[in-house]
Amino acid sequence: MKLFLSIVTTALFGFISSQSLASSEIHPEAFAGLSHDAFNRLELNNKSNQLSFELDGELIGLPFSITKSSTGHSTNVSFTWTLPNGYISATKGENSLFGQMHLNNKHFILTTNQAGIWAVELPPTGLSFNDCGFAHGSSSDQAKNTAYIAQSNLSDKAAGTIVDVLILHDSAISNRYPGALLQARVDQYLHVTNQTFANSGIDLAVRQVGLELTNYNFDDSNINLLEQLQQSIEIGVGSQGLSNVPQLRADSGADLVIFLRTMDIEKRGNCGVAYYPLPIDNNNFDSSYGVNILADGMSSWSICTDQLMAHEIGHNLGAGHHNTEPEDRFLPDGTGFAKLGQYGTVMGSFGTGDANRFYELDYFSNPAVQCGGSPCGVTGLSNNTRVINQLKTVVANYQNSLSNAPLPADFGVALTDLDSDGVLDRDDEFPFHNTETTDTDGDGVGDNSDAFPTNPNETADFDEDGLGDNSDPDGDNDGVDNISDVFDFDPSETEDSDRDGVGNNADDFEFEAAESKDSDGDGTGNNADLDDDNDGVIDIDTTKQDLLVISVGNNRMLRFDAQTGLAKGIEVLPNDGLFTFQSDLTYDENFKRLFFTSASSVKTLDLMNPYATPKLLISPYYNPAALTNLNTGFPLAIEANEQALDPNGTTDLFWTKIGRSNAASDVRGFSIGQNTLSTYAFPFFSAFAQGENIIDIERVGQQFYFLGQVNSVYRSTREVFDSEILGNGNYSWLVDPYAMVATDDGRLIHSDQARNKLVITNIETASYGGIFADLATLGYSNPTGMDITKDGRLLVAVSDQNTILQFNLDSQEFLGELIVGGGMNQPHKMLLVPQLADRFNQDKDKVLRPNAGNWFNPATSGRGFNIGVFDNRLQVLWFTYDDDGLPIWYTSADFLLGHEFDTELLKTKMDFDGSVSIESIGHINITFDNERAATMRWQIGDDMGEEAIYWLQFSGEPESINHTGMWSRPDTPGWGTAVITNGDKTVMIPFIYDEDGEPRWVISNVSESLSQFDLDMVAVFSDTLCPSCSGEPDSTIVEAGSMEFDLSGNPYWSSDLTWPSPVAGSWQLDQTAIIRISSVPTKPR
Known part of the structure; x- marks a missing residue:
């Protein structure tokens, strides 16, 4: 890719190199599909007993003296830590980091691959977390389940219960996390699970007693694998790559067997799946149902997070989803808990795309524990903690404990503030919304957004008449009661005769559902009209x-x-x-x-x-x-x-x-x-x-x-x-x-x-x-x-x-x-x-508008044009060279008629008093094929020429702030600067004058600043690129000084520029106020 001016070649090559380097980095395949800018490489620093890394403009410090857990299988350290603007829950391994982090109201997944450590920023909407395909193959006979638990004479207060887990995996997951990375990834799952038990007041922990590779490499559904795994354990003979599973379980003494594999929503069907415990007589439960499947990573719109293991083990312990039907619960109160729009517990189950999937706290439902500013459950209805406490000993006794693996460390309740609003999540009724903390009337709308914060029946008052919308008989106060008003909250409309969604007052065809607008008033609706604005240009080129x-x-x-x-x-x-x-x-x-x-x-x-x-x-x-x-x-x-x-x-x-x-x-x-x-x-x-x-x-x-x-x-x-x-x-x-x-x-x-x-x-x-x-x-x-x-x-x-x-x-x-x-x-x-064919099909004065910014001919790189759009007019600046090879600019301005811009070519000159005189030196014609391509014809004296020119795009990213346009003093004194923003990159080309008043131009380096620019400027000279010159295009670049632009709230321009010889003079400005005199650019087409 080349800029039309050779001055930026060096800077642009740097841009291309950095882009190539970025694209050659191997992003974590577990989160393939997210955009490039979602991936942030982290460099861990470990100095003075403090782990730190930089992200989102902040230095994140994590002292090693924090509360931590260790699995004993390695030197990995797991921790949960509150940050000034969020929190982090992670496991640090040798040259690795796995976990999740909330920072500045953004959610990051921390992961590691062979290329390094990454913080992957998740989009705020559009994903689902931990989509669970709970298997109902096990019993949901609540009366029998209750009786068998009672007959087993089990205590719900057993202290220090440990459930041993054997974790199996396939080759795909070990390829994703080679070597020590896999253990670090597993340790993070275990850490979140045990932290969730602690937060919920459950005296229970899981301990890893094995991490084993199997030969099961079928790319099938999770439910199919679950059934295969359960049957292998039940009959004691594994098949289809699970042949060693019964022996592995027996040798490890594992109570639960978990299979970890990669996520593929089309093949897996869900993030995870598990069985409830299955009672088989008065004193025993079928331990073969102590299995679950975990899928790791992201696939399409589904993402499987660190809470997945806690969720699936919850099922193995009798915990149900928040919306489990009564007949499908292990016990009548065995459901999760959620306040829709506010928060939910780890056993929430919401469809992909439901925003409530994003609001999951690390708690099992428990009315005796506070989360989200109120009890974290409902007695007799949502109390998974009670169910887990009754079954934890059952599950812990599936197998005799054989492992000498160290017991998990003690966990305390994690005091987090996910939305960084200064209120702990356990006290915050909106722990994921930093603009709300309290809901006085309990209607699900925070007090700050609720027009009636103490009335649970009302939240809004559209017409501001003091009556809530739910009880107001005329919600828009247009004199027509809601019962007769098709548009309850639009005072300009009451009827829609053709039921097309457009009110009769705005509908040009109130009895034709296929039409609603007639831009040119010719009696034919826009949908059927081939020329909506009747400007002689058909709307679509067939x-x-x-x-x-x-x-x-x-x-x-x-x-x-x-x-x-x-x-x-x-x-x-x-x-x-x-x-x-x-x-x-x-x-x-x-x-x-x-x-x-x-x-x-x-x-x-x-x-x-x-x-x-x-x-x-x-x-x-x-x-x-x-x-x-x-x-x-x-x-x-x-x-x-x-x-x-x-x-x-x-x-x-x-x-x-x-x-x-x-x-x-x-x-x-x-x-x-x-x-x-x-x-x-x-x-x-x-x-x-x-x-x-x-x-x-x-x-x-x-x-x-x-x-x-x-x-x-x-x-x-x-x-x-x-x-x-x-x-x-x-x-x-x-x-x-x-x-x-x-x-x-x-x-x-x-x-x-x-x-x-x-x-x-x-x-x-x-x-x-x-x-x-x-x-x-x-x-x-x-x-x-x-x-x-x-x-x-x-x-x-x-x-x-x-x-x-x-x-x-x-x-x-x-x-x-x-x-x-x-x-x-x-x-x-x-x-x-x-x-x-007509980009503005409802405006007879417009057919197209070329993209504002730089245009050039790749064959004559080193000169070019800048096009400024002024509503229906264009200003075209031609940055070229005079017969002496000195930089010079010409200007032209006129209406764009259809696809054609045709007008005089002008040369300006600044007099000693600062006034500008204008001389007509020729003619310019530009015929636009579309917004990005045109043919330019020019005539200066006896010389003339023609060439194809194209809009120059030097970044493929969208603009967060687009400064593109012509900028000058508010009184438009005949000079200014062309600003060109592409993506996150901006170039300035000031069109100014030398000591003799001749029009000259300089060009800046490429800047990645948003609104404040400190720029190095250069002048360009060429003996072969003037309009009438010939020969191989060539140019010379000479440093010319610096300029400063602030294009934020009160834009200004400072300049310390000295023209290099043979051009004489300088251009000095000190915070001169400027404005954009051209139109704000529309989305490039």
């Missing part, structure tokens, strides 16, 4: 397409020109959600909008609106901001039914989910209007094979094809709900299919990751149709998403090379690489969408 690509490695959706491969920017930003390998996207042609799955949700984006941001459409579980919910956290494939817009103004959206049991899967659907949604109460398509996951959906006309993860293909129509399998279901030519496309000539083309091939299935005969392309022989691997262009090209993403390939669909000829890099990191699903 001959061209753009390509949207989900890039899971850096968590974003990118847009490219499907004809040229030119990058068009970030369509969906990283902070708009979380993309994973389960994410999918589909286009709704009726309303020109995108549907996509992110952070367990279905979101929508208006592709016609350049200012649009994604909106939550369908949440995984109840969310008042969504139209409905999926009732699952794992949507898998989606497809819009692009039939002609029906009279009700709706589009069908079909979706499927990961099947987390062996039940048959189905495809469900919603009927979605512009602002409304109807849920179908029945599956659209069913009759898939048992245990099948549908990973892709393709539609040809009204025929739907479904790709199953077990390699089968199904077919159905919109009118016939049951699907049929194509052929006999034996698709031996598919090994690991990822996606598919359907062609008009009856082919299904699959991307097969295991074979690194594109494989054809003949639809009519349901037979093998051959190899479309052998990607391995072409040097590519890991094919993912695909789509077919209107001009007959098959586009294929290859994740390992971050490249989009193109093939001739008919001849199967390889046409080369369409896109290489382009900001992609592990490209996943992709989708072709219509290219917009």
Whole structure:
């Protein structure tokens, strides 16, 4: 990548080098899928008896004199420690650190791999923690369980009870944590478990008595492994890689056997699974049910944390989830405890995407213990501690104790303050919300946010009339009672005749659900109108397409020109959600909008609106901001039914989910209007094979094809709900299919990751149709998403090379690489969408706006342009050289008419009194192809020329603060600075004057500051880059001084610049006030 000015070449090479170095670091594979900036490398310092590391701008110090535990298996040290702005619970091993940390209201996972120690920042929403698939194969006969416990004459006050655990694992987990790392990882699980017992007032601890590798390397579900493990112990003979388990358990005297493996939500189905104890007679329990499975790490939207072992052992001790149905509890009061929206205990069970999953305290429910400012349970209903106390001796007696492993250290109650608000979690009614600590009326809304903090029946007063919204008969005070008002909280609307979600007052078509707006007043609604603003430019170019690509490695959706491969920017930003390998996207042609799955949700984006941001459409579980919910956290494939817009103004959206049991899967659907949604109460398509996951959906006309993860293909129509399998279901030519496309000539083309091939299935005969392309022989691997262009090209993403390939669909000829890099990191699903001809389809005065910033011709790097956008006008600065090779700038300003900017080229000069005179020296014309590409034509005197120019992007990251634009004194004296921000990098190009009043420019180094910039400036000279010059482009860089800019609240500019010879003079400023005189930039397109 090159900047258009050679001065920044050195700085930019440094940027490229650092980026390459960062990408070569091996991020922890346990948390693959998070964006690059989520991973923070830690360097541990161990000086003066203090462990410390730096994170988030703070030095985190941990004295070794803290309360700690040791397993005795190694020198690992586990601890829980309160920080000034959070807390840390971790295990330090030799050159390793595992645990979790809250710091400045951010949640970090601490982990270690062979590359080093990492603090992995988790996104604030969109993940699930410790998704549990509790097995009900053991008894839930509460009367019998109670009787057997009583007949066993067990005490619930047994002191110092120790449960010995044998931890088994497969080769995958030992590869993830080689050598001593695995023991350190296990020690952290044990530490959190024992700390949770202590916090809950349970006199119980678990002790590791073995850590053993097995030969069980099947990539199957957790429930299947659980059953295999239990049966191996029950009959005393292991199989399928578990042959040594019965002997290992007998030799170690383990009461519980735990199997630790890697997480894969599609294969495992959950983070963990366990059995309740199973009583078999009046005095005995079946010890073979003392087993559980733990999956380590993150997969898609599910993350398995350090609390997982405590949770699953809780099941082994009779503890149930907070929402366990009465008939499924081991004892009637054996449930967890949760105050929704506030906090929950370690046995909480919430669906993926439910925010309550983030609010888990290290406690078992116990009404006698305080957590969250009140009793941590309900007597007779939520008291897992009572159940555990009655069963801990039962479980501890599963086996005679044989191990000489040291007993766990004593644990005290951990006094933590997770939200760093100064109130301990045990006293804080909102331990995860730093703006709230008290809920006086107990309605779940903190006093600071509650309009009626002492009234449990009211929390808000929309119209501020003193009546709470729940009791106010007219919530918006518009004179229409709520019972008759379709819009209770919108005083500008009361009726919606066509039920399209747009009130009659704002609806241009109040009786047509398919339309609501007519921008040009021509009587045709925008959805049907080909030219919404009647400016003579059609809204959509039906001959061209753009390509949207989900890039899971850096968590974003990118847009490219499907004809040229030119990058068009970030369509969906990283902070708009979380993309994973389960994410999918589909286009709704009726309303020109995108549907996509992110952070367990279905979101929508208006592709016609350049200012649009994604909106939550369908949440995984109840969310008042969504139209409905999926009732699952794992949507898998989606497809819009692009039939002609029906009279009700709706589009069908079909979706499927990961099947987390062996039940048959189905495809469900919603009927979605512009602002409304109807849920179908029945599956659209069913009759898939048992245990099948549908990973892709393709539609040809009204025929739907479904790709199953077990390699089968199904077919159905919109009118016939049951699907049929194509052929006999034996698709031996598919090994690991990822996606598919359907062609008009009856082919299904699959991307097969295991074979690194594109494989054809003949639809009519349901037979093998051959190899479309052998990607391995072409040097590519890991094919993912695909789509077919209107001009007959098959586009294929290859994740390992971050490249989009193109093939001739008919001849199967390889046409080369369409896109290489382009900001992609592990490209996943992709989708072709219509290219917009009129980017401002509802504004007759605008067709497009070029991206503000630097533009250049790569062939003449060293000179270029800066384009400032002033609403409907552009100012173009040409940074070039005069005939003597000295830096000079020209300017031009005029309206942008359609795609064309055509005006005079001007040269300014500063007089001795500071005034500026203007001379017309020629002409400039720029015709924009799109926001990032144009053709520039110029004429100066008798000289003229033409060249292609492109918007310069020198960072692929989104901007947190975008200063791009023209900045000058408020009185705009004819000089200023061009500021260019790309991602976290900013460059300044001041356009100023020398001693003789001639216009000169300098350029800064690349800065990564946010708003305050101390910059080194240089001048550039060239004898070959002036407009009429020829020869090999070359330039000379000379230091020119320094400048300081503060672009925060009261922007100013200071300058100490001396022009290098042969330019004379200097440019001195002392905190001169400046403002941005151009428009604030919109999202780059």
